[in-house]
Amino acid sequence: MASDKQDELRFQLLSAQLELARSEDRAVVVLVAGHAGTGKGHLINRLNHWLENRLTEVQALVPSEDDRRHPYWWRYWTRLPPRGRIGIFVHGWVGDALFAGAARRLGEGALADRLQEIVTFESDLRAAGITLVKLWLDIDVEVQGQHLAALEADPETRWQVTEEKWQRHSQHEAIQQLGQQLRKTTATDESPWLCLDASPGSDLLTPVVEHMIAAMEGAGRLTETTARPVIEHSVLKAVPQLSDLAEHTGAIGKVEYREQLASAQAQLAELARRAVWRGIPLVVVFEGHDAAGKGGSIHRLTSALDARTYRVHSIAAPSEQELRYAWQWRFWQRLPIDGSVAVFDRSWYGRVLVERVESLIDEPEWRLGYHQIVDFENQLLSHGTVLVKLFLAINSDEQLKRFKARAVTPHKQHKLTDEDWRNRARWDDYQQAIDEMLAATHRSEAPWTLVDANDKRRARLAVLHEVTARLADRLQVDQ
Amino acid sequence: MASDKQDELRFQLLSAQLELARSEDRAVVVLVAGHAGTGKGHLINRLNHWLENRLTEVQALVPSEDDRRHPYWWRYWTRLPPRGRIGIFVHGWVGDALFAGAARRLGEGALADRLQEIVTFESDLRAAGITLVKLWLDIDVEVQGQHLAALEADPETRWQVTEEKWQRHSQHEAIQQLGQQLRKTTATDESPWLCLDASPGSDLLTPVVEHMIAAMEGAGRLTETTARPVIEHSVLKAVPQLSDLAEHTGAIGKVEYREQLASAQAQLAELARRAVWRGIPLVVVFEGHDAAGKGGSIHRLTSALDARTYRVHSIAAPSEQELRYAWQWRFWQRLPIDGSVAVFDRSWYGRVLVERVESLIDEPEWRLGYHQIVDFENQLLSHGTVLVKLFLAINSDEQLKRFKARAVTPHKQHKLTDEDWRNRARWDDYQQAIDEMLAATHRSEAPWTLVDANDKRRARLAVLHEVTARLADRLQVDQ
Numbered sequence: 001m002a003s004d005k006q007d008e009l010r011f012q013l014l015s016a017q018l019e020l021a022r023s024e025d026r027a028v029v030v031l032v033a034g035h036a037g038t039g040k041g042h043l044i045n046r047l048n049h050w051l052e053n054r055l056t057e058v059q060a061l062v063p064s065e066d067d068r069r070h071p072y073w074w075r076y077w078t079r080l081p082p083r084g085r086i087g088i089f090v091h092g093w094v095g096d097a098l099f100a101g102a103a104r105r106l107g108e109g110a111l112a113d114r115l116q117e118i119v120t121f122e123s124d125l126r127a128a129g130i131t132l133v134k135l136w137l138d139i140d141v142e143v144q145g146q147h148l149a150a151l152e153a154d155p156e157t158r159w160q161v162t163e164e165k166w167q168r169h170s171q172h173e174a175i176q177q178l179g180q181q182l183r184k185t186t187a188t189d190e191s192p193w194l195c196l197d198a199s200p201g202s203d204l205l206t207p208v209v210e211h212m213i214a215a216m217e218g219a220g221r222l223t224e225t226t227a228r229p230v231i232e233h234s235v236l237k238a239v240p241q242l243s244d245l246a247e248h249t250g251a252i253g254k255v256e257y258r259e260q261l262a263s264a265q266a267q268l269a270e271l272a273r274r275a276v277w278r279g280i281p282l283v284v285v286f287e288g289h290d291a292a293g294k295g296g297s298i299h300r301l302t303s304a305l306d307a308r309t310y311r312v313h314s315i316a317a318p319s320e321q322e323l324r325y326a327w328q329w330r331f332w333q334r335l336p337i338d339g340s341v342a343v344f345d346r347s348w349y350g351r352v353l354v355e356r357v358e359s360l361i362d363e364p365e366w367r368l369g370y371h372q373i374v375d376f377e378n379q380l381l382s383h384g385t386v387l388v389k390l391f392l393a394i395n396s397d398e399q400l401k402r403f404k405a406r407a408v409t410p411h412k413q414h415k416l417t418d419e420d421w422r423n424r425a426r427w428d429d430y431q432q433a434i435d436e437m438l439a440a441t442h443r444s445e446a447p448w449t450l451v452d453a454n455d456k457r458r459a460r461l462a463v464l465h466e467v468t469a470r471l472a473d474r475l476q477v478d479q
Numbered sequence: 480m481a482s483d484k485q486d487e488l489r490f491q492l493l494s495a496q497l498e499l500a501r502s503e504d505r506a507v508v509v510l511v512a513g514h515a516g517t518g519k520g521h522l523i524n525r526l527n528h529w530l531e532n533r534l535t536e537v538q539a540l541v542p543s544e545d546d547r548r549h550p551y552w553w554r555y556w557t558r559l560p561p562r563g564r565i566g567i568f569v570h571g572w573v574g575d576a577l578f579a580g581a582a583r584r585l586g587e588g589a590l591a592d593r594l595q596e597i598v599t600f601e602s603d604l605r606a607a608g609i610t611l612v613k614l615w616l617d618i619d620v621e622v623q624g625q626h627l628a629a630l631e632a633d634p635e636t637r638w639q640v641t642e643e644k645w646q647r648h649s650q651h652e653a654i655q656q657l658g659q660q661l662r663k664t665t666a667t668d669e670s671p672w673l674c675l676d677a678s679p680g681s682d683l684l685t686p687v688v689e690h691m692i693a694a695m696e697g698a699g700r701l702t703e704t705t706a707r708p709v710i711e712h713s714v715l716k717a718v719p720q721l722s723d724l725a726e727h728t729g730a731i732g733k734v735e736y737r738e739q740l741a742s743a744q745a746q747l748a749e750l751a752r753r754a755v756w757r758g759i760p761l762v763v764v765f766e767g768h769d770a771a772g773k774g775g776s777i778h779r780l781t782s783a784l785d786a787r788t789y790r791v792h793s794i795a796a797p798s799e800q801e802l803r804y805a806w807q808w809r810f811w812q813r814l815p816i817d818g819s820v821a822v823f824d825r826s827w828y829g830r831v832l833v834e835r836v837e838s839l840i841d842e843p844e845w846r847l848g849y850h851q852i853v854d855f856e857n858q859l860l861s862h863g864t865v866l867v868k869l870f871l872a873i874n875s876d877e878q879l880k881r882f883k884a885r886a887v888t889p890h891k892q893h894k895l896t897d898e899d900w901r902n903r904a905r906w907d908d909y910q911q912a913i914d915e916m917l918a919a920t921h922r923s924e925a926p927w928t929l930v931d932a933n934d935k936r937r938a939r940l941a942v943l944h945e946v947t948a949r950l951a952d953r954l955q956v957d958q
Contacts, residue, residue, distance in 0.1 A: 007889065007890060008889070011890040014893065041785070041786050044786050045786075048778070048781070049778045053777075053793045053824060054795055058786060058790070060786040060787040061819065065544035065545060066543055155745060156741050157745065158745075262635050263635060265635070266636065266637075266638065269638040270638050273638055295528075298532075299524065302527070307520050307537060307539040307569050311536075312527075314532045320799075337543060340540065411489040411490040
């Protein structure tokens with residue numbers, strides 16, 4: 001290619017990138033996948049040279065120990081670029097599936113599951129306004145072998161030819177077949193695969209850059225709300241609904257409560273210690289009406305835990321920085337490493353509660369939210385996380401009583417804001433959103449426990465018992 | 480304590496915290512140290528209950544594999560609270576030193592070094608406007624033994640008594656002695672130690688909360704600029720100065736350059752591969768005049784590296800989020816994990832260059848900066864990081880020529896901003912700041928390499944040779 005034309009292309013790419021940074025309305029993810037010996041390193045170096053470095057992140061590091069101690073997709077979610085930036089992933093999730101499949105580290109069933117997860121992940125990216133550019137670098141097996149041999153023969157390029165590359169050469173056919181299957185499964189109209197012949201001497205940069213420019217210019221900030229399969233519940237228990245709580249069970253005496261609390265905390269403490277020891281991560285989600293007593297319940301829960309093993313995440317409105325990512329990003333960031341506990345004081349369910357009721361997002365978005373939540377929780381479950389979801393419910397009269405009490409207690413006044421009164425005015429809308437949320441996300445593997453919190457003491461004991469029971473299930477212990 | 484008085488104290492603490500969050504002018508770090516069996520967990524739970532959870536972070540997790548694969552202080556720097564927040568550290572750096580010392584995992588010399596590092600770290604916190612509250616929980620050895628035995632005898636509290644606690648009981652005397660020494664070394668007027676008798680039944684919460692309130696109310700956003708020892712250079716080489724470059728060596732031909740470049744990259748590639756393999760982290764700092772060709776040199780450097788092993792960090796003005804932390808924080812965040820490479824396109828030296836020349840900070844702050852930079856780099860070095868610091872220098876005429884060339888090249892225009900022209904107008908101020916920086920931070924363990932960048936090709940080769948030589952030194956290889 002003539003140098004003039006190249007300069008022009010370079011300028012176009014850079015302009016598109018600067019426009020992306022200026023508007024901050026979306027991010028771009030470039031996935032570079034394909035065979036060994038196709039010059040991926042060289043291509044990325046050239047791209048990096050053309051792009052503005054401050055706005056580009058190359059993600060090619062091998063997974064760390066901490067990556068392995070989180071659900072699989074954590075490593076990608078936490079490394080996504082924010083709006084305005086470009087992230088270049090070398091091999092990435094496609095390489096993981098491909099090479100594990102070719103080396104039979106993933107069996108057929110696991111591989112099929114992984115392909116579905118890739119479809120889900122990429123669809124989440126698009127839903128978050130991320131433009132996804134997917135490149136496949138192809139090479140004939142014989143050409144690949146000759147090229148690797150030639151690189152190895154030259155003392156100056158020998159270092160590029162690792163043992164891994166020869167291994168992938170020997171698996172060329174399997175990689176080729178899996179690659180075809182994978183591309184077929186994951187291609188969409190918005191993010192098709194660009195397949196390039198990467199034999200030595202090919203100019204990859206020009207078609208790649210042209211493709212990137214087209215993708216960046218073509219993409220609006222689209223919210224993917226295309227049809228998804230109806231959520232299939234593997235429902236064993238009936239879905240809990242707020243109306244179940246109509247008649248409640250009355251208060252518990254202080255003395256009896258203290259005794260039961262101490263014993264429940266001791267039981268929980270013992271099981272939590274064993275779970276930590278075995279490297280099992282625990283996630284406890286607290287949702288509930290305003291003033292339902294989430295804080296007090298969390299306090300009784302964490303009092304039974306070793307301070308070195310847990311963290312409480314209070315979820316309020318996202319920060320400006322968090323708004324630059326997909327909405328799930330801040331929850332991925334807060335997932336516990338294996339052998340630790342994350343307690344969420346409000347959670348990802350805000351997507352289908354406050355964001356829905358306050359019309360912060362449109363209906364297609366919160367409807368999609370149910371699916372995204374199920375997908376997200378599936379990631380936790382398949383990693384082996386114990387997931388406990390608690391909804392602390394009170395009735396309207398009880399809430400009013402508590403609001404009034406807060407208003408006259410100095411250290412509780414700051415907890416009562418105008419927002420609480422505004423939310424209360426929309427009580428019925430919230431009740432509907434809660435019931436629909438329970439119906440859409442209650443599954444036998446990730447059930448909701450509806451806790452009657454009209455009596456605080458009973459609620460605290462119920463919380464402790466539920467977490468204990470779920471840990472015992474997992475540890476297969478008689479209590 | 481009467482419940483009224485307690486409610487009042489609780490309200491005061493909360494008010495102080497809400498004021499802290501509102502003003503966002505400083506952060507608070509509470510360090511809870513001391514003997515086992517002193518109810519630290521209980522104390523922290525009570526504190527957590529009184530404080531607003533959304534503004535409090537408890538840091539008590541055991542170090543992860545990733546923590547171990549970074550310089551020691553990384554785990555604390557990266558976990559500091561931003562302005563407006565409270566971070567509670569259980570044991571923290573004090574516990575590390577104490578228990579390692581008592582168990583003889585740190586020898587006397589190493590322990591003395593560590594104590595000095597603690598002094599430095601805490602002084603950096605204060606300089607960054609962090610209020611440091613240090614608590615020591617004391618207990619008599621016999622009372623400790625009886626208390627642990629009593630906890631163990633009760634089925635409901637048995638889980639609290641780990642083997643580690645008995646071990647620390649058996650080391651009570653050593654911990655007591657080291658603790659005294661450590662408190663003496665690290666006490667300052669601004670952050671004294673609060674020592675409390677924590678025998679069973681003691682009320683710790685009241686004195687701790689009173690102390691916290693006093694510390695939070697008393698603290699302005701102070702910048703510690705008290706005298707520090709003059710930096711002692713272990714100078715082996717003469718300090719490089721810009722005037723050394725007065726006569727330069729002329730250009731190199733294109734053909735010769737290409738040959739030398741390929742050979743230099745091959746050499747570097749081989750050594751970098753070995754360093755990665757051996758888990759050695761490499762940090763390459765690029766500083767230099769505007770338009771000195773840092774970007775091009777970095778490109779030639781990274782072209783020789785495996786994309787999975789390096790990351791380039793382009794340092795511009797700090798983001799709003801970064802401004803909520805100590806100025807060093809964003810560099811700690813970007814340090815490479817063992818076995819990887821971090822390339823800094825500009826770096827922490829901005830503290831004593833642009834921030835000084837543009838009067839973004841006062842003279843005492845940038846003067847302190849020299850010391851803080853030396854401390855920071857010492858942390859890298861003592862962890863075993865290979866640190867290469869390159870200054871790419873051009874003369875004023877050459878810069879003008881390059882600015883003019885940028886102005887007419889479409890894909891380079893965005894690199895030339897008004898700021899570049901403003902900086903150029905302050906050429907002499909920068910020259911002075913650069914020379915003083917070189918003098919203050921050139922040490923035999925962390926030397927500066929001054930690269931004559933008036934000829935780009937020579938400069939690129941010099942960069943590759945320097946990084947290669949430093950890696951070879953470390954790997955003890957003949958080239």
